[in-house]
Amino acid sequence: xxxxxxxxxxxxxxxxxxxxxxxxxxxxxxxxxxxxxxxxxxxxxxxxxxxxxxxxxxxxxxxxxxxxxxxxxxxxxxxxxxxxxxxxxxxxxxxxxxxxxxxxxxxxxxxxxxxxxxxxxxxxxxxxxxxxxxxxxxxxxxxxxxxxxxxxxxxxxxxxxxxxxxxxxxxxxxxxxxxxxxxxxxxxxxxxxxxxxxxxxxxxxxxxxxxxxxxxxxxxxxxxxxxxxxxxxxxxxxxxxxxxxxxxxxxxxxxxxxxxxxxxxxxxxxxxxxxxxxxxxxxxxxxxxxxxxxxxxxxxxxxxxxxxxxxxxxxxxxxxxxxxxxxxxxxxxxxxxxxxxxxxxxxxxxxxxxxxxxxxxxxxxxxxxxxxxxxxxxxxxxxxxxxxxxxxxxxxxxxxxxxxxxxxxxxxxxxxxxxxxxxxxxxxxxxxxxxxxxxxxxxxxxxxxxxxxxxxxxxxxxxxxxxxxxxxxxxxxxxxxxxxxxxxxxxxxxxxxxxxxxxxxxxxxxxxxxxxxxxxxxxxxxxxxxxxxxxxxxxxxxxxxxxxxxxxxxxxxxxxxxxxxxxxxxxxxxxxxxxxxxxxxxxxxxxxxxxxxxxxxxxxxxxxxxxxxxxxxxxxxxxxxxx
Amino acid sequence: xxxxxxxxxxxxxxxxxxxxxxxxxxxxxxxxxxxxxxxxxxxxxxxxxxxxxxxxxxxxxxxxxxxxxxxxxxxxxxxxxxxxxxxxxxxxxxxxxxxxxx
Numbered sequence: 001x002x003x004x005x006x007x008x009x010x011x012x013x014x015x016x017x018x019x020x021x022x023x024x025x026x027x028x029x030x031x032x033x034x035x036x037x038x039x040x041x042x043x044x045x046x047x048x049x050x051x052x053x054x055x056x057x058x059x060x061x062x063x064x065x066x067x068x069x070x071x072x073x074x075x076x077x078x079x080x081x082x083x084x085x086x087x088x089x090x091x092x093x094x095x096x097x098x099x100x101x102x103x104x105x106x107x108x109x110x111x112x113x114x115x116x117x118x119x120x121x122x123x124x125x126x127x128x129x130x131x132x133x134x135x136x137x138x139x140x141x142x143x144x145x146x147x148x149x150x151x152x153x154x155x156x157x158x159x160x161x162x163x164x165x166x167x168x169x170x171x172x173x174x175x176x177x178x179x180x181x182x183x184x185x186x187x188x189x190x191x192x193x194x195x196x197x198x199x200x201x202x203x204x205x206x207x208x209x210x211x212x213x214x215x216x217x218x219x220x221x222x223x224x225x226x227x228x229x230x231x232x233x234x235x236x237x238x239x240x241x242x243x244x245x246x247x248x249x250x251x252x253x254x255x256x257x258x259x260x261x262x263x264x265x266x267x268x269x270x271x272x273x274x275x276x277x278x279x280x281x282x283x284x285x286x287x288x289x290x291x292x293x294x295x296x297x298x299x300x301x302x303x304x305x306x307x308x309x310x311x312x313x314x315x316x317x318x319x320x321x322x323x324x325x326x327x328x329x330x331x332x333x334x335x336x337x338x339x340x341x342x343x344x345x346x347x348x349x350x351x352x353x354x355x356x357x358x359x360x361x362x363x364x365x366x367x368x369x370x371x372x373x374x375x376x377x378x379x380x381x382x383x384x385x386x387x388x389x390x391x392x393x394x395x396x397x398x399x400x401x402x403x404x405x406x407x408x409x410x411x412x413x414x415x416x417x418x419x420x421x422x423x424x425x426x427x428x429x430x431x432x433x434x435x436x437x438x439x440x441x442x443x444x445x446x447x448x449x450x451x452x453x454x455x456x457x458x459x460x461x462x463x464x465x466x467x468x469x470x471x472x473x474x475x476x477x478x479x480x481x482x483x484x485x486x487x488x489x490x491x492x493x494x495x496x497x498x499x500x501x502x503x504x505x506x507x508x509x510x511x512x513x514x515x516x517x518x519x520x521x522x523x524x525x526x527x528x529x530x531x532x533x534x535x536x537x538x539x540x541x542x543x544x545x546x547x548x549x550x551x552x553x554x555x556x557x558x559x560x561x562x563x564x565x566x567x568x569x570x571x572x573x574x575x576x577x578x579x580x581x582x583x584x585x586x587x588x589x590x591x592x593x594x595x596x597x598x599x600x601x602x603x604x605x606x607x608x609x610x611x612x613x614x615x616x617x618x619x620x621x622x623x624x625x626x627x
Numbered sequence: 628x629x630x631x632x633x634x635x636x637x638x639x640x641x642x643x644x645x646x647x648x649x650x651x652x653x654x655x656x657x658x659x660x661x662x663x664x665x666x667x668x669x670x671x672x673x674x675x676x677x678x679x680x681x682x683x684x685x686x687x688x689x690x691x692x693x694x695x696x697x698x699x700x701x702x703x704x705x706x707x708x709x710x711x712x713x714x715x716x717x718x719x720x721x722x723x724x725x726x727x728x729x
Binding site for chain 1: 648725
């Protein structure tokens with residue numbers, strides 16, 4: 001089964017290298033197939049690993065496989081090793097499975113693009129990096145995967161490099177992620193210092209005997225990495241801009257896999273966070289703040305992908321909340337169902353965008369229900385799963401998280417509980433606002449113009465993955481039914497035992513409340529839509545939300561402007577007067593001195609002879625005098 | 628040791644050297660300048676041989692021979708230059724040959 005894990009890891013890498021090295025010798029379509037098939041091979045490997053693990057004895061479900069020693073410095077060694085346990089096998093399955101569907105979908109979406117081969121090479125690289133991240137057996141290898149997914153996401157966001165917004169968005173994503181990478185790396189250094197190892201098992205054993213300050217610092221560093229990668233407040237501003245990338249990229253990176261890496265890290269490193277409960281609670285609080293803020297901002301956005309992007313931030317906020325209160329099983333469960341329905345939402349949004357010739361503004365959409373019936377069903381399923389209407393996938397996972405917050409109790413637990421419930425209301429409102437604006441009502445002029453260009457709803461390579469995800473979003477949540485069975489949370493619990501376990505009664509009470517609030521959101525959105533007005537009627541609130549609570553402006557004023565001012569001042573006062581002018585002066589000074597010295601060289605032989613004679617005389621006098 | 632005291636030799640050598648040096652510094656004809664140079668070299672030869680005799684050491688004499696060989700080579704080149712100047716009908720005046728002025 002460890003072999004399966006290695007195959008899972010290496011197949012996408014082979015795909016990426018193959019496409020890159022083959023260059024123009026293969027057709028664009030072949031490149032797409034190589035990428036898709038290598039990801040599906042990875043999925044096969046993940047399945048082998050998962051079933052192997054399932055069949056194994058429960059005490060034997062944590063397997064480390066080492067390829068070779070990568071770095072050795074005295075007693076400190078880092079090996080290239082993978083860790084196969086219940087958590088990583090689940091993540092492998094989600095990443096390679098959903099990833100494979102999205103790469104497949106890309107073949108239709110990207111058909112005809114000039115640089116398809118490059119695109120598929122990047123996609124394979126991304127899948128490899130993500131698998132490295134989830135399979136890594138020590139923190140350094142995890143950091144390598146962590147950095148590589150950041151790189152792949154940078155490359156893919158800026159894939160349409162002729163668009164300045166895309167390039168700017170790519171840079172923004174990279175810089176924001178670099179902040180997190182730096183804190184993560186510092187945490188790793190601290191871990192080497194304090195525990196002398198980076199291997200998960202060693203670190204988790206060593207962390208118990210540490211005093212609270214280093215543990216808190218390490219946890220804080222890891223949390224910094226997690227919030228940057230997962231677009232949580234305050235490092236969240238890159239995610240909405242990242243929607244400049246191709247839609248399947250949004251689905252793959254910014255919904256299904258990469259942004260959930262932070263959640264994975266919180267769960268993977270749970271012993272560290274449990275040793276630093278304050279930091280763990282901070283994660284939950286940041287998650288709750290993000291889910292509220294992102295949900296509110298999503299109410300006023302006009303770009304179809306940005307609405308879904310804010311929804312992603314909001315849902316990851318739920319996962320952070322869960323991981324922060326120790327409901328690890330539910331965090332990963334929600335990660336999985338979210339991967340299904342958010343990929344589905346992005347991909348059906350992609351169908352809409354594809355159909356309308358690249359239009360993303362929902363004000364120019366409307367009434368697409370009759371034109372695109374199959375997309376409509378898929379999108380609706382995604383929305384229902386997102387809002388958490390039973391029996392769709394999101395219902396089971398999100399309500400589990402909210403119930404866990406209730407079960408935690410105390411001031412913190414109840415605050416988080418209320419925040420999560422309000423978030424559910426927001427979710428219902430923005431999700432159905434999006435749905436009604438895009439699919440219901442009368443067809444807009446723009447939609448009518450573009451509706452009959454004769455390529456149906458999309459090529460089969462796009463429709464089949466959407467269909468599969470529709471099914472998964474419908475039934476994918478049934479692996480955990482409170483009071484009946486919960487194999488998934490138990491499975492994850494073997495690696496990361498949950499700190500809270502809501503009772504069945506709490507579960508169903510919460511569910512009733514959350515569903516009711518979701519339906520209230522639906523009702524509000526529906527009424528606003530029928531009345532032809534917006535959900536947010538106050539112009540002040542509207543403006544604040546439209547500016548995303550002024551986070552970009554704040555960072556602009558706090559970091560960008562001072563940096564520019566300092567640089568400009570340095571240029572004006574140091575660079576120009578000191579450095580640039582000094583070069584001129586060195587040159588002119590040399591010329592001047594040369595001119596003076598040149599006058600000595602008269603060309604008259606006899607003057608030279610006199611000079612030599614005088615010099616000798618002087619030397620003789622000096623020698624004699626010195627003696 | 629027979630003969631005059633070493634001081635006399637040195638005085639003669641110094642006078643010869645002074646005459647040569649003044650010739651190099653004051654005269655303008657390249658031929659005379661060369662001649663004066665030879666006088667200076669021979670002054671130093673005289674010094675070398677005088678010290679060699681006083682110390683009973685042959686090294687100084689060998690050195691004088693080497694100086695003579697160098698002087699011969701130098702005269703050959705110097706005269707060659709003067710002949711070349713005369714052939715091109717240049718004025719034989721070292722002050723006029725000042726093209727290397729900086």
